[in-house]
Amino acid sequence: MNSDRKFLDQAPRFLFFTGKGGVGKTSIGCASAVQLADAGKQVLLVSTDPASNVGQVFGIDIGNKITAIPAVSGLAALEIDPQAAAQAYRDRIVGPVRGVLPDSIVKGIEEQLSGACTTEIAAFDEFTALLTDSVLTADYDHIVFDTAPTGHTIRLLQLPGAWSGFLEQGKGDASCLGPLAGLEKQRSQYKAAVDALADPQRSRLILVARAQQSTLREVARTHEELNAIGLSQQYLLINGILPESETAQDRLASAIYRREQNALIHMPAALSGLPTDRIELKPFNLVGLMALGQLLRRSEPLSMPDNDVTPATSAANLSSLVDEIATDGHGLVMLMGKGGVGKTTLAAALAVALARRGLPVHLTTSDPAANLTDTLNGALPDLTVSKIDPHAETERYRQHVLATKGAKLDAPGRALLEEDLRSPCTEEIAVFQAFSRIIREAGRKFVVMDTAPTGHTLLLLDATGAYHREVSRQMGDSQQHFTTPMMQLQDPRQTKVLIVTLAETTPVLEAAQLQNDLRRAGIEPWAWVINNSVAATTVHSPLLRQRAANELSEIAAVANHYASRYALVPLLQDEPTGVERLLALAGDHWGISKTPSPLVPTGHKGEG
Known part of the structure; x- marks a missing residue:
């Protein structure tokens, strides 16, 4: 389809929306799926976000099954549950070796499968089928993903597959080996999925950001990380920009506008060559088809309301x-x-x-x-x-492991260990050790x-x-x-x-x-x-x-x-x-009363 938004122009089959929490990728993903469906396409909208609110946006329950959206002809949705996926993934890997390998080895594998790395890999495992299974997705012209796979996850999947024997022989000082154990059967499917992600004719990644210096720096890092592993078909979408028309007689709005424009002028150089769209800030909650239909349209200036709609909110500061x-x-x-x-x-x-x-x-x-x-x-x-x-912490940890564990290995074993130490989870372990040193200071x-x-x-x-x-x-x-x-x-x-x-x-x-x-x-x-x-x-x-x-x-x-x-x-x-x-x-300089308000009470413990 042709669109006045670059990121939807001649859209390929797979669209991935990625970005920090709160930048609006779910709303934009939903609005894009609706626009594609309205153009006569068959569209599947997939969320891999553990806090997915796609169902809330459309006002229906979706869950971990493909569900038609009744109000939008041609649109269906699926919410992948990362925790359920991780448990199924653990069961699939541990089940065949239970009772076959020694209990100590099985417990070691279970320990390595308890972390967030496993959850990331398992979620990827769920949607690789959507990228490679023609039977499951044959009826869809477009598959729109809310939350793209991270460079972290893809780098894990690019590690060598010869880990099972390495683990069983006790050679590993494993960081990411647990999630990768037993993946040999899936490797061809994963390779096909990664190839699909890297194919600009099939896939497009949309980096969603706000007009803030910190957010733009973060999305520039994401761009470079994904680009380095072959995912080069990227678009930049800057969401929630305050319109200049809102700055009249409002000091706060004027300050926000100047701040955002300054961030855009000084955008990281890595982003300057990307096709870019800008979406203005909307006054409404992005729930329901009417709101989604207006999200991607150009905004008209709002008229000044007759009464002051700003609520008088009281809470602790x-x-x-x-x-x-x-x-x-x-x-x-x-x-x-x-x-x-x-x-x-x-x-x-x-x-x-x-x-x-x-x-x-x-x-x-x-x-x-x-x-x-x-x-x-x-x-x-x-x-x-x-x-x-x-x-620095990763290099310190890497050298320590090579000098201790690595010193006892033969050349092939040391090569595998060095490969593992290049994996992303190594950084997490190294940072944890530094974290542990610092928190001991909290006693004094x-x-x-x-x-x-x-x-x-x-x-x-x-x-x-x-x-x-x-x-x-x-x-x-x-x-x-x-x-x-x-x-x-x-x-x-x-x-x-x-x-x-x-x-x-x-x-x-x-x-x-x-x-x-x-x-x-x-x-x-x-x-x-x-x-x-x-x-x-x-x-x-x-x-x-x-x-x-x-x-x-x-x-x-x-x-x-x-x-x-x-x-x-x-x-x-x-x-x-x-x-x-x-x-x-951090002080008492806002003129906000600490007296509880009927609208917003000071809060009591809920179950969350």
């Missing part, structure tokens, strides 16, 4: 959380959440607020995309800052950690759990006291986890899924922070007023169903960089 944290005198404070929700800024604000109180603080990040130095742009006497460098000072995006964080926690189980096995019935990192994370007296989100449907759903994952690991989140809220400030722009009103239901969901305590942080005119602005962000 960030300073109240800082006050509670400070009473402990020391401890680990971890900020978690999807990329793009503002964890780095909030971590820096918490750290400077604690340090200004005269408390010793170590601010650190395990997010390779974070730049704490730029955010702080200054120093405080009681504040130290560090960054876990994944590349505050350690505020800005974590990597959620998927990486959960991998890190899986590694923490594996370490805990290994230490427990080694200790056996010994009465010797020991404390593992996981025990520290599970102890609310030592660790406070803050989940950061935005007052939008998808980020809240993803944050709720993160909370469930943490609870399964025995970690109870201490608080939620709703960042960049329009409802927490005063605006005159008609579009922003409407968005402020739309936020109320999401804020209420956090307050009433998910959070034991929460804070609301407003969208600010100026980027909160530099110590003074960060202190203002």
Whole structure:
């Protein structure tokens, strides 16, 4: 079909939408699928997002089966459940060897299959059939994927297949070997799937971003990573740009507009050559066919409403959380959440607020995309800052393994070990070891950690759990006291986890899924922070007023169903960089009452 949007012009059979949480890839994927179907095509829309809300967008239950969308002729949808896929994947690999191999080997394989790497591989395993099984998909002209496979997953699948014997002989210091064990039968199917992804006649990847410097830097890294492994047919889609028409007589809207335009002007060079589309910010929630139909159209300026639709929202601000944290005198404070929700800024604000109180603080990040130095742009006497460098930590770990485990191997075994140490999960293990060293400091000072995006964080926690189980096995019935990192994370007296989100449907759903994952690991989140809220400030722009009103239901969901305590942080005119602005962000300078509002109560513990 021909479209005024480049990313849909002469669309190939497979379309993949990828990007950080909250950038709008689900809404755009759904709108694109509807537009293709309206053009007379048979379309299958597939979500591989664990917090998928495709069913909510269309107002029907979908689940892990191909389901026709009644309101759209020619459109069907499927939501792949990564957790169910991972369990089926584990059963398929472990089942044939149970009772055949020694129990110790079977337990080792099960241990290696417990991590997030397995979930990624299993989800890929599910949709490779959609790329290669002509019987299953023969009736569809287009297959639209919400959440593309990552470069991480594809690099795993490109590793050699000779791992089973390597594992059984106990040669591996395995990082990604577990998920890859027993894949030999699937390798031809996986190769066909990867070939399909790399074929520009069959596949197109659409990188979805917002007009923010950090988000554009992140999508530039994704572009380069995918390009390096042969996925070169990429388009850039910048979503949610504030129209210039909304800036009249609104200081906040004017500041946002200037900030976004500056980010677009200084876009990373790696993105400048990509075909690019821009979609303006919409005032409405992207649920239902009417909203989806308007998403890809050019916007008309809104008229000024007769009455003030900006809600008067009351909730605790960030300073109240800082006050509670400070009473402990020391401890680990971890900020978690999807990329793009503002964890780095909030971590820096918490750290400077604690340090200004005269408390010793170590601010650190395990997010390779974070730049704490730029955010702080200054120093405080009681504040130290560090960054876990994944590349440096990985090289240190790689050299250690080669010098110990590798020294005992023959040449073929060492070659396999070196190959494994080039896999992506090696980085996760190395970062975990650095993480473990830092959190020990929390016994005598505050350690505020800005974590990597959620998927990486959960991998890190899986590694923490594996370490805990290994230490427990080694200790056996010994009465010797020991404390593992996981025990520290599970102890609310030592660790406070803050989940950061935005007052939008998808980020809240993803944050709720993160909370469930943490609870399964025995970690109870201490608080939620709703960042960049329009409802927490005063605006005159008609579009922003409407968005402020739309936020109320999401804020209420956090307050009433998910959070034991929460804070609301407003969208600010100026980027909160530099110590003074960060202190203002964490302080009582917004004129927001701490008195509970009937609209948004201060929250009580929900089941999540």
